[in-house]
Amino acid sequence: MANGETAEVKSKNILDLFVEGARRGFTIGTTSLMPNVVMAFVIIRILDVTGLLKLIGNVFAPVMALWGLPGEAAMVIIASIMSMGGAVGMAVSLYNADSLTAAQVTMLIPAIYLMGNPVQNVGRCLGIAGVNSKHYFAIIGICVVNALLSIWAMRFILLFL
Numbered sequence: 001m002a003n004g005e006t007a008e009v010k011s012k013n014i015l016d017l018f019v020e021g022a023r024r025g026f027t028i029g030t031t032s033l034m035p036n037v038v039m040a041f042v043i044i045r046i047l048d049v050t051g052l053l054k055l056i057g058n059v060f061a062p063v064m065a066l067w068g069l070p071g072e073a074a075m076v077i078i079a080s081i082m083s084m085g086g087a088v089g090m091a092v093s094l095y096n097a098d099s100l101t102a103a104q105v106t107m108l109i110p111a112i113y114l115m116g117n118p119v120q121n122v123g124r125c126l127g128i129a130g131v132n133s134k135h136y137f138a139i140i141g142i143c144v145v146n147a148l149l150s151i152w153a154m155r156f157i158l159l160f161l
Helices: 003-013 014-050 051-069 070-082 083-098 102-115 119-131 133-159
Strands: none
Touching: 003 083, 014 051, 014 070, 014 083, 051 070, 051 133, 070 083, 070 102, 070 119, 070 133, 083 102, 119 133
């Protein structure tokens, strides 16, 4: 069976492999990523129209000021705990709403990916792997600390650019 599978892979040309990979990537993008990004745009718009975005910004302003960010940036960090795609959508929405500058979005991007949507990972990976649930808080906490440290690192890097 293994030889048959190897022969099958060898018989495909590079164009077929590319098209197959592109088809899989498109499926992932449209079924996993796009709904999260659209959801983030909708949430930010609802919060902005209702005035809650301004309220959230005021509440988180003192904390986010430690990283040189406006209070609304806390929405990106909170979203990244749930979904990286949603957090990127949130950052873009806040940029489009003039709540974040390009430099502030640049500072947040590494944090989004270092956060790595730990809530989804707890359910998908850690639970299946049998990791003791008492460690979940520490695992999520490490993600948050890494993300916040990356914002400071990016802020420092941007000072020299």
